[in-house]
Amino acid sequence: MRKALRAVRFVVATAFRADPWRSALTCVLVPLTGLSAAATGWWLKVLTDGVVGHHFREALLAALALAATLSLIDIAGMSLARMRLRLQERIGLLVERRLVELAASLPGLEHHERPDYLDRLEHLRAERATLSQAIGSLVMSGSTLIQTLATGALLATIHPLLLLLALVGLPSVWTSGKSLAVLDAAKHETSGKVRLATQYVAMATTLGTAKEVRLFGLGDEIVQRHRRIGEDVLRARVHARVAGAAWDGAGALLFIAGYAGAVAFVIHRAAIGLATPGDVVLTMGLAAQVNGNFAAILGMGRWLKGVLLVTGHFLWFVDHSGEAAPTGTRSAPPSRLREGIALEHVSFRYPGTDAEVLRDVSLVLPAGTTVALVGDNGAGKSTFVKLLCGFYQPTEGRVTVDGVDLADLDVDRWRATLSGAFQDFCKFEFIAQQAIGVGDVEAIDDPARVRGAAEQAGAASMLDALPNGFATQLGRTFEGVELSQGQWQKLALARSQMPCRPLLYVLDEPTASLDAASEYELYTQIIEAAREAAAEGAITLLVSHRMSTVRAADLIVVVEGGSIVEMGTHAELMNAPRLYAELFALQSRAYQ
Numbered sequence: 001m002r003k004a005l006r007a008v009r010f011v012v013a014t015a016f017r018a019d020p021w022r023s024a025l026t027c028v029l030v031p032l033t034g035l036s037a038a039a040t041g042w043w044l045k046v047l048t049d050g051v052v053g054h055h056f057r058e059a060l061l062a063a064l065a066l067a068a069t070l071s072l073i074d075i076a077g078m079s080l081a082r083m084r085l086r087l088q089e090r091i092g093l094l095v096e097r098r099l100v101e102l103a104a105s106l107p108g109l110e111h112h113e114r115p116d117y118l119d120r121l122e123h124l125r126a127e128r129a130t131l132s133q134a135i136g137s138l139v140m141s142g143s144t145l146i147q148t149l150a151t152g153a154l155l156a157t158i159h160p161l162l163l164l165l166a167l168v169g170l171p172s173v174w175t176s177g178k179s180l181a182v183l184d185a186a187k188h189e190t191s192g193k194v195r196l197a198t199q200y201v202a203m204a205t206t207l208g209t210a211k212e213v214r215l216f217g218l219g220d221e222i223v224q225r226h227r228r229i230g231e232d233v234l235r236a237r238v239h240a241r242v243a244g245a246a247w248d249g250a251g252a253l254l255f256i257a258g259y260a261g262a263v264a265f266v267i268h269r270a271a272i273g274l275a276t277p278g279d280v281v282l283t284m285g286l287a288a289q290v291n292g293n294f295a296a297i298l299g300m301g302r303w304l305k306g307v308l309l310v311t312g313h314f315l316w317f318v319d320h321s322g323e324a325a326p327t328g329t330r331s332a333p334p335s336r337l338r339e340g341i342a343l344e345h346v347s348f349r350y351p352g353t354d355a356e357v358l359r360d361v362s363l364v365l366p367a368g369t370t371v372a373l374v375g376d377n378g379a380g381k382s383t384f385v386k387l388l389c390g391f392y393q394p395t396e397g398r399v400t401v402d403g404v405d406l407a408d409l410d411v412d413r414w415r416a417t418l419s420g421a422f423q424d425f426c427k428f429e430f431i432a433q434q435a436i437g438v439g440d441v442e443a444i445d446d447p448a449r450v451r452g453a454a455e456q457a458g459a460a461s462m463l464d465a466l467p468n469g470f471a472t473q474l475g476r477t478f479e480g481v482e483l484s485q486g487q488w489q490k491l492a493l494a495r496s497q498m499p500c501r502p503l504l505y506v507l508d509e510p511t512a513s514l515d516a517a518s519e520y521e522l523y524t525q526i527i528e529a530a531r532e533a534a535a536e537g538a539i540t541l542l543v544s545h546r547m548s549t550v551r552a553a554d555l556i557v558v559v560e561g562g563s564i565v566e567m568g569t570h571a572e573l574m575n576a577p578r579l580y581a582e583l584f585a586l587q588s589r590a591y592q
Contacts (some may be wrong), residue, residue, distance in 0.1 A: 049278035179244030186240030337537035372550035420506030429475025439498030
């Protein structure tokens with residue numbers, strides 16, 4: 001009950017936040033239109049009795065009142081339909097914006113790897129229209145209840161026993177709830193498979209996977225897998241619908257019996273002179289209306305419960321974001337590094353896994369140095385970067401910044417002191433200047449800052465050669481210019497140059513898509529810039545599996561199997577006949 005009340009409060013608050021005036025009018029006008037249905041039945045009774053009793057003035061007034069009521073219902077219905085449609089659009093935009101805010105507010109990346117999070121997100125995406133229609137469903141449920149009470153009051157004027165008709169319909173409300181719960185459970189249980197089916201559709205229809213799909217002849221395999229998953233989902237949901245229909249049918253049978261009994265009872269009373277012909281007409285109309293009301297209550301109940309269930313998924317995101325948000329006062333990061341960044345006995349496992357990616361790692365990145373992390377693919381280098389950026393918290397141990405636990409720092413302010421580029425960089429299909437400028441949104445419209453960043457990354461000449469230079473639209477999605485993988489990576493490197501003097505500058509395999517000459521030139525510029533920033537205590541962290549590119553670093557850290565196996569300068573490591581010297585020699589011979 002507490003969850004339901006919370007969901008109702010959320011629905012009402014969201015609607016009034018999105019559009020206060022339309023929400024208020026909906027809450028007032030919809031119940032009034034509900035009362036008009038009972039009024040129509042009453043005018044029919046008065047009209048019938050007037051005609052049968054030859055009271056023509058009374059019959060004429062009732063006919064005029066009936067016509068006016070029906071006209072008002074039509075006008076109000078059309079007006080409300082347009083108003084509710086506009087309200088739904090506004091609520092839908094607010095809910096989507098709020099969902100983006102919740103996802104963006106999470107400090108780390110763990111939620112992107114949690115199946116329960118992703119399943120709920122898929123369910124919410126599939127049912128997101130339900131949230132925009134929630135206030136209408138809630139008000140309509142209230143309106144139907146008011147209409148039912150008014151109908152019951154009129155039936156009581158004919159005979160109090162007719163009120164029992166309402167009680168006969170109550171079991172249908174309960175069975176309807178059971179039916180909806182069964183269907184929602186099936187949707188939630190199959191949402192993971194729906195995500196997988198969506199992924200197969202994306203594999204078959206997007207450019208990124210098109211080459212390998214065709215090269216390896218994966219089309220038929222994708223179709224077959226999609227078909228199998230679709231059949232599994234359909235089978236589970238059809239089974240749920242059949243079970244739900246059984247619950248609905250059981251409730252409907254009891255109400256039909258009660259409806260037939262009520263009509264027969266009033267006809268019998270009219271036959272023995274205890275009721276008027278108008279009472280018979282009113283009873284038949286109201287009994288049918290009660291039937292319609294309960295059908296509407298069932299429908300609205302099902303819809304409202306569905307709304308509350310979907311709202312519950314949304315509120316789960318709210319709670320999850322609240323739980324993931326840091327509690328208590330967080331310290332500001334230092335304006336400059338004096339000691340450096342240290343990992344103290346750090347171990348780490350990714351969420352939902354048992355394998356340790358890092359094991360009891362202790363490492364100091366001294367302030368004002370250029371540090372290189374080298375090692376084979378899968379050694380754990382990128383995990384170091386994620387921990388330093390605060391994307392994850394260590395499973396054991398801690399990361400400190402000038403002796404202060406990183407977990408105690410304000411994560412947003414810490415990241416404002418960072419910059420970097422990753423091997424899995426983003427392809428922002430924006431105007432070229434904006435694709436670089438997002439590295440510092442406050443300077444996104446500053447052409448000089450953007451050009452300077454592009455020049456530092458060796459991307460300026462490439463952008464100047466585009467049809468409209470820095471004003472060129474990028475990417476095929478918006479009919480822009482498509483870049484090569486190496487050119488996209490240069491843009492990512494240019495973005496990383498936008499922040500001024502970051503405390504920690506991270507480059508995680510930043511040259512994977514560049515040619516050898518561009519790679520050498522870039523690393524030379526990076527190390528020169530790092531030495532200029534060293535006076536302010538800034539740290540430059542280079543992550544690479546190519547030993548030759550980082551030989552000028554102040555400190556080279558060799559990572560293997562999640563552990564640090566060697567540390568030192570290039571000269572020191574080459575003098576020790578261990579892993580670094582061996583790998584350096586192997587790569588040198590390969591390049592020769």
